[in-house]
Amino acid sequence: MFTRSPTSGPVPRRGPYGCWHYRTVAIGAVLRNRNASLYRGAVVVSSFGSGAMLLIAGITGTVQLIMYAPNALTQALGAALVAVVDFRVALGVVGVLGLGAAGRAAWTVLGSRKGRSLVGGASS
16 A cells, blocks of 8 residues: 655555545644644544545445446447347337337236226126
8 A cells, every 4th residue: 555765754556546545644644743642533533534435435336336337238238239230120129029018017907808898987
């Protein structure tokens, strides 16, 4: 996490999580050079803030990947399909599949027509 500088000691390396970590390291270094016994709480809080930011960044990146990966995969497959097959064929297939799904849903909700009136009233 740190590299050695010949003149100033440890220097933080560049990381993927923005500058929050470097701010807390700088605050800790400044406070340590002053009177560390008076500012120990601030150093602990700044270190906790750095760790919390790294944790939040990792969780956010994972959630974003999980949320957007299926959408990106679908778009890539759709683009490949349109590149290979004319878009009208793909639209026709999607339309037929959509009608089939709608028919299946209607059949599931309404059930069979056995014993039902076509007008919507009760059967006699």
